[in-house]
Amino acid sequence: MRRSPGLRIGIILAVVMPELPTTLTRQHLDRLRETFRGEVITPDDLGYDDARRVWNSMFDRRPAVLVRPTGVGDVATAIRFGRERGLEIAVRCGGHSAAGHSTSDGGLVIDLSRLRGVTVDPERRMARANGGALMGELDLAAQAHGLVCPIGTVGHTGIGGLTLGGGMGRLQRHFGLTIDNLRAVELVTADGRRVRASETDEPDLFWGIRGAGANFGVVTAFEFELRAFGPLLHRGLRIYPAAKVHEVWAMVRDFAAVAPDEIALILGIGRAEPAADYPESVAGGPIVLVGYNHSGDASAVERDTAPLRAGPEPISGWDRSQPYLEVQTANDLAMGPGHRFYIKGGYVNDLRPAALDALVAHATRAPGDSSFSVTVQGGAIARVPDGATAFTGRDARFEISADGGWDDPALDETYRGWIRRAMAIAEADAVTGRYVNEIAESGPAESLAIYGDAKLARLTALKRAWDPDNVFRLNHNITP
Numbered sequence: 001m002r003r004s005p006g007l008r009i010g011i012i013l014a015v016v017m018p019e020l021p022t023t024l025t026r027q028h029l030d031r032l033r034e035t036f037r038g039e040v041i042t043p044d045d046l047g048y049d050d051a052r053r054v055w056n057s058m059f060d061r062r063p064a065v066l067v068r069p070t071g072v073g074d075v076a077t078a079i080r081f082g083r084e085r086g087l088e089i090a091v092r093c094g095g096h097s098a099a100g101h102s103t104s105d106g107g108l109v110i111d112l113s114r115l116r117g118v119t120v121d122p123e124r125r126m127a128r129a130n131g132g133a134l135m136g137e138l139d140l141a142a143q144a145h146g147l148v149c150p151i152g153t154v155g156h157t158g159i160g161g162l163t164l165g166g167g168m169g170r171l172q173r174h175f176g177l178t179i180d181n182l183r184a185v186e187l188v189t190a191d192g193r194r195v196r197a198s199e200t201d202e203p204d205l206f207w208g209i210r211g212a213g214a215n216f217g218v219v220t221a222f223e224f225e226l227r228a229f230g231p232l233l234h235r236g237l238r239i240y241p242a243a244k245v246h247e248v249w250a251m252v253r254d255f256a257a258v259a260p261d262e263i264a265l266i267l268g269i270g271r272a273e274p275a276a277d278y279p280e281s282v283a284g285g286p287i288v289l290v291g292y293n294h295s296g297d298a299s300a301v302e303r304d305t306a307p308l309r310a311g312p313e314p315i316s317g318w319d320r321s322q323p324y325l326e327v328q329t330a331n332d333l334a335m336g337p338g339h340r341f342y343i344k345g346g347y348v349n350d351l352r353p354a355a356l357d358a359l360v361a362h363a364t365r366a367p368g369d370s371s372f373s374v375t376v377q378g379g380a381i382a383r384v385p386d387g388a389t390a391f392t393g394r395d396a397r398f399e400i401s402a403d404g405g406w407d408d409p410a411l412d413e414t415y416r417g418w419i420r421r422a423m424a425i426a427e428a429d430a431v432t433g434r435y436v437n438e439i440a441e442s443g444p445a446e447s448l449a450i451y452g453d454a455k456l457a458r459l460t461a462l463k464r465a466w467d468p469d470n471v472f473r474l475n476h477n478i479t480p
């Protein structure tokens, strides 16, 4: 709700003071404003309600103060301020965290939205993204030179959270995870130090940054190697009746084992909703979808996707070539902020026939657009040894997840329950690891499930070295 300036004094007396934690007074905030170059926003400021909003409306939290640094010095000032005042510190890039990690009730939010911007050096094929940059900025800057970094699929996702967790998308089997193209980061650590981490500078920290990166500091810059690519991406989608789930799965599984790196492949099980968008024979009922992206030469697409045409007959489908930038922003509006969202992910090497049957039966009860999906891994993702980064799960053949979005808080349990049950069906097939960016719950059990015993032990030692007081704990936390 926007407030009129005339109410300002009343608001300060009636709202702000009771909301400030006992460790934080107006004098502290005044002193912060004297040294901080960027914005300092508290509940009495007109922009507070806009500033506190994150992508997932389930996390309707009220920080005591939000700051928007304009440079590295401001980031260090903010960390020091938060520590001195004993405030819980949240770091925000795109604000898309599924677990609500980039906001806090009563804490300090370091909002990096004033640290956007990406520059590209086409000669060296390198990009430098500031710590608050969004994915769409990197796509646009790189494609201007016929280059690309494999990142995610929605333009307003933050490069920060996406990269520090791993980074999956349409080009990863071809070019590797986002972290496999990350060459260095600059960060401000819990004690205010400015550190560069790469394969040669602080290599152990760089190992942890790539998969558990939200735990070690505020990253103020990312350096990515870019690949020659574009401008077109070749794509297709097929819709199958759910009764064919076994044949479709066999086709996808066998294709996955031999598919060239250029192919990205995803299978979805859900409900044909909204019914008007689907052929009458399946409208409203369970369906199986198979989508592909081909990031190679147009002349190779027909040959490379032949296994999809040799499988069961789809009800409908399409194939087309589209500018990569158009594809990368196509869902930006549909996936816009302000809705409720829940996701749970994992990895499998196969799915049992009984699990497929149970998933189809479960799909008949799917609320709204909730669905279960299987993304093919392998290719460049699997050529990096699992131990090379903190990211866990690259050896699995498939990444799985269930998710859904809705608006009515009264439906929270309906959606979460459906998503949890979908993942419980696949649990017997699950192998070690979870993708950190696809886990909406957090706690010690989730961190163990994400990283597994061995990596969690190595990460714990790193955390003790770089953040022994757990200043950065709003993340899938590594407890020091």
Ligand SMILES: Cc1cc2nc3c(=O)[nH]c(=O)nc-3n(C[C@H](O)[C@H](O)[C@H](O)COP(=O)(O)OP(=O)(O)OC[C@H]3O[C@@H](n4cnc5c(N)ncnc54)[C@H](O)[C@@H]3O)c2cc1C
Pocket: 055, 090, 091, 092, 093, 094, 095, 096, 097, 098, 101, 102, 112, 131, 132, 151, 152, 153, 154, 156, 157, 158, 159, 160, 161, 162, 163, 164, 165, 166, 167, 168, 169, 213, 214, 215, 217, 218, 219, 220, 335, 437, 438, 474, 475, 476
């Ligand atoms: C619409 C949508 C589409 C998505 N698509 C994909 C996809 O295609 N591929 C994929 O892999 N994932 C995808 N995700 C998941 C996404 O990668 C995670 O939600 C990720 O955490 C979002 O990053 P963010 O910067 O927007 O989030 P934020 O909420 O800002 O941050 C997430 C976490 O990272 C930390 N963090 C962020 N920036 C920094 C920084 N500079 N320094 C230190 N810590 C930082 C935060 O503290 C927090 O713990 C998607 C999510 C959404 C909501």
